[in-house]
Amino acid sequence: MSENNAIVIEGLTKSYKDVEVLKGIDLKVERGTMLALLGPNGAGKTTIVRILSTLLKYDSGKVTVHGYDVKDQAHEVRQNIGLTSQYAALDEFLTGMDNLVMMGRLFHLSKEDANKRAHELLEQFDLVDAANRPVKTYSGGMRRRLDLAVSLIPTPPVIFLDEPTTGLDPRSRLAMWNVIKKLVEADVTILLTTQYLEEADQLADKIAVIDNGKVIAEGTSDELKSKVGNERLELVIKDSENFARAVSVLANYKFIKNDEERTINITIDSGVQEIAKILSLIEQNSVQIESLSLHKPTLDDVFLQLTGHEAEDKKVEDK
Amino acid sequence: MEETKMVGLYQPQQHSKLYWIFSDSLTFIKRSLKLIFRNPDQLIGLIVQPIMFMLLFRYVFGGAIDTGGPSYVNFLVAGILVQMAAFGALTTSYSVTYDMQKGIIDRLKSFPIASWTVLTGHVVSDLFRNFISSLILLAVAFLVGFQPTASLSDWVLVALIVMLFTFAISWLSAVLGLLAKSIEAVQWMGFLLVFPLTFASAAFAPTESMATGLRIFAQNQPVTHVIEAIRALMIGTPIGNHGIMAVIWCVAIILVAIPLCAYLFNRQVSKS
Numbered sequence: 001m002s003e004n005n006a007i008v009i010e011g012l013t014k015s016y017k018d019v020e021v022l023k024g025i026d027l028k029v030e031r032g033t034m035l036a037l038l039g040p041n042g043a044g045k046t047t048i049v050r051i052l053s054t055l056l057k058y059d060s061g062k063v064t065v066h067g068y069d070v071k072d073q074a075h076e077v078r079q080n081i082g083l084t085s086q087y088a089a090l091d092e093f094l095t096g097m098d099n100l101v102m103m104g105r106l107f108h109l110s111k112e113d114a115n116k117r118a119h120e121l122l123e124q125f126d127l128v129d130a131a132n133r134p135v136k137t138y139s140g141g142m143r144r145r146l147d148l149a150v151s152l153i154p155t156p157p158v159i160f161l162d163e164p165t166t167g168l169d170p171r172s173r174l175a176m177w178n179v180i181k182k183l184v185e186a187d188v189t190i191l192l193t194t195q196y197l198e199e200a201d202q203l204a205d206k207i208a209v210i211d212n213g214k215v216i217a218e219g220t221s222d223e224l225k226s227k228v229g230n231e232r233l234e235l236v237i238k239d240s241e242n243f244a245r246a247v248s249v250l251a252n253y254k255f256i257k258n259d260e261e262r263t264i265n266i267t268i269d270s271g272v273q274e275i276a277k278i279l280s281l282i283e284q285n286s287v288q289i290e291s292l293s294l295h296k297p298t299l300d301d302v303f304l305q306l307t308g309h310e311a312e313d314k315k316v317e318d319k
Numbered sequence: 320m321e322e323t324k325m326v327g328l329y330q331p332q333q334h335s336k337l338y339w340i341f342s343d344s345l346t347f348i349k350r351s352l353k354l355i356f357r358n359p360d361q362l363i364g365l366i367v368q369p370i371m372f373m374l375l376f377r378y379v380f381g382g383a384i385d386t387g388g389p390s391y392v393n394f395l396v397a398g399i400l401v402q403m404a405a406f407g408a409l410t411t412s413y414s415v416t417y418d419m420q421k422g423i424i425d426r427l428k429s430f431p432i433a434s435w436t437v438l439t440g441h442v443v444s445d446l447f448r449n450f451i452s453s454l455i456l457l458a459v460a461f462l463v464g465f466q467p468t469a470s471l472s473d474w475v476l477v478a479l480i481v482m483l484f485t486f487a488i489s490w491l492s493a494v495l496g497l498l499a500k501s502i503e504a505v506q507w508m509g510f511l512l513v514f515p516l517t518f519a520s521a522a523f524a525p526t527e528s529m530a531t532g533l534r535i536f537a538q539n540q541p542v543t544h545v546i547e548a549i550r551a552l553m554i555g556t557p558i559g560n561h562g563i564m565a566v567i568w569c570v571a572i573i574l575v576a577i578p579l580c581a582y583l584f585n586r587q588v589s590k591s
C-alpha cells in the first residue's frame with residue numbers, strides 16, 4: 001500500500017432517484033487519525049458511512065478504504081473495517097454475551113477466542129452485570145456500548161462510527177469518548193459522524209463540515225475556529241431604544257446583532273483592554289444592559305457561519 | 320485471499336469458503352434456535368390457533384361436512400397439521416424483516432462472510448418449531464378421537480413431507496421478508512399468501528363439494544397435494560398422484576425461492 005491515507009474519497013456522488021444526496025465529496029483520512037464528519041440532519045453523513053462500509057452503491061467517484069477499492073474489492077474492505085451504525089444493530093432476544101459470542105464466531109474467531117473476547121469486552125464496556133440479560137432489557141446507553149463492543153471484536157484497522165453518542169446522557173457520552181480516544185491511541189483509523197460540535201472538537205484530529213451533500217469546510221478544530229475570529233463579548237440590551245443607541249455607539253467595532261433578541265456579539269481581537277474600552281463606551285453613553293458575557297468561539301459558531309442555517313436572523317455588520 | 324491485518328490479538332481462523340458457509344450457517348442456526356426458547360410466546364401463538372381450529376371444526380362445523388368416507392376428525396387432522404406448518408413457516412418472514420429493520424442484516428453485510436447464511440438460520444429454526452408444534456397438535460388430536468392407521472414408515476414419510484413443505488414455504492417467506500418494508504407489511508403479505516392456499520384447499524372439506532372455479536384451483540394447488548398425501552399416509556385414503564405432486568411442488572418452490580432470496584439479499588441498495 002503506497003499511501004499514508006486509510007480512507008480516500010474522491011469526487012463521490014450519489015443520488016436517490018432524482019435527489020442528489022452527495023454532490024462531489026473529497027476527503028482523506030490519514031492512517032491512525034480520526035476524522036469527524038460534522039453535519040446537520042440529512043447532510044449525507046450516513047450515506048457516506050454506508051458507501052465506505054460497502055453497503056451502498058455510489059454513482060461516481062473513487063473510494064478506497066485501507067488501500068482497497070470499496071466497489072471492486074468489497075471483500076477485502078470488509079476484512080479491515082468495523083461498523084457501528086447510527087442505530088444499534090443487535091439481537092434483542094439474545095443476551096449481551098450471546099450477541100458478542102455469536103458475532104465473534106462470525107468474525108471467524110475460534111470458540112475459545114470468541115468467548116474470551118466477549119468477556120474482555122463486557123468488562124471493558126462495563127456490561128458484566130447485564131451480560132446474561134436479553135438485550136431488550138438494556139437501556140439506550142448499554143445498547144450503544146454493546147453495539148460498539150461488537151465492532152471491536154477483532155479490532156479492525158479502520159472503524160466507522162455513525163453518531164455513536166446520539167441519545168446518550170452526559171455520563172455515558174463521556175464514557176464513550178474515553179473508549180473512542182483509546183482506539184485512536186491504539187492506532188486505529190476512525191471516521192466518526194456527529195451532530196455534536198463539542199464531540200468533534202474533543203475527539204477528532206480533523207473535522208469536515210458537511211452540509212447538503214458537500215464538504216463546506218475542513219481542517220483542525222483550531223483552524224475552523226480561527227475562521228470565526230477570537231473571543232466574543234455578548235451584550236443583551238434592555239430595550240429597543242437602548243439597543244439602537246448601543247449599535248451606533250459601537251459602530252467602530254466588528255459585531256453581529258440580533259434585533260429581536262436585542263443581542264450584540266462583538267468580536268474581541270486584542271484582549272482585556274478592548275473589553276474595558278467597550279464597557280466604558282457603554283457606560284459613558286448610559287446604555288442600559290441586561291447582561292453581559294464573554295464567549296470563547298465554539299464550533300457552533302463555525303457551524304452556523306458556514307452552513308448559514310441561522311444567517312437569516314444574524315446579520316453580519318462589517319465595519 | 321489477502322490476510323487480514325487486525326490490530327488486536329485475536330486473529331480470524333483461515334479455512335475454505337465452503338467451510339465458512341457451513342460454519343456460519345451453523346452459528347445462525349444456533350442463534351435462531353435460541354430464539355425459539357427465548358421467545359416462547361411465538362411458539363405458543365403458533366400452536367394455540369390450530370388447536371382452536373381443530374376443536375371448532377371437530378365439534379361445531381364437523382357434523383355438517385360430508386367427507387365421503389372417513390370420520391370428520393380423522394379427515395381434519397391432515398388439514399390442520401399442514402395449515403399450522405404453513406403459518407409456522409411464515410415466522411421466517413417476520414424474522415428476516417426484523418433483522419433488516421434492526422440493522423442486523425446491514426451489519427452482517429459489512430462482515431467478510433457469506434451473510435445470506437443468516438436466512439438459513441431462520442429457515443432451519445422453522446423446521447424445529449414446526450416439528451415441536453406438530454407433536455403437540457397430534458397429541459391433542461388423539462385426545463379428541465383421532466385414530467390413524469399409519470405404520471411407523473408412514474409416519475416417517477408424513478414427517479418428511481411436512482418438513483419439506485415447511486422448508487419450501489420458509490424460503491418463500493424469506494423472499495417476503497426481504498421484500499417487505501415493515502413487520503406490519505410482512506404480516507399481511509404472509510397472510511395473503513397462506514390464507515387462500517390453506518382455506519381454498521382440501522383442509523376442511525373435500526374439494527368435490529366446491530364451486531367449479533374454486534374447485535379447479537383447490538385441486539391443483541400445492542397445499543391440497545400435501546394435505547391429501549399425508550392424509551392418505553395417516554388414515555389410508557387413496558394417495559393417487561398427491562405424493563409425487565406434493566414433492567414436485569415443494570422442490571420447485573425451493574428451486575425458485577432460494578436464488579430469488581440470494582438476489583434480493585445481495586441487492587446493494589437497502590431500504591432503510
Ligand SMILES: Nc1ncnc2c1ncn2[C@@H]1O[C@H](COP(=O)(O)OP(=O)(O)OP(=O)(O)O)[C@@H](O)[C@H]1O
Nearest residue numbers: 016021039040041042043044045046047048590591
Ligand atoms: N433510501 C433513500 N431513498 C431516498 N432518499 C434517501 C434514502 N436514504 C437517505 N436519503 C436522503 O439522503 C439524504 C442524506 O441522508 P443521510 O442519512 O446520509 O443523512 P445524515 O447526515 O446521516 O442525517 P442524520 O443526521 O439525520 O442521520 C437525506 O435527505 C435523506 O432523506
Ligand SMILES: [Mg+2]
Nearest residue numbers: 045046047086
Ligand atoms: Mg445519519
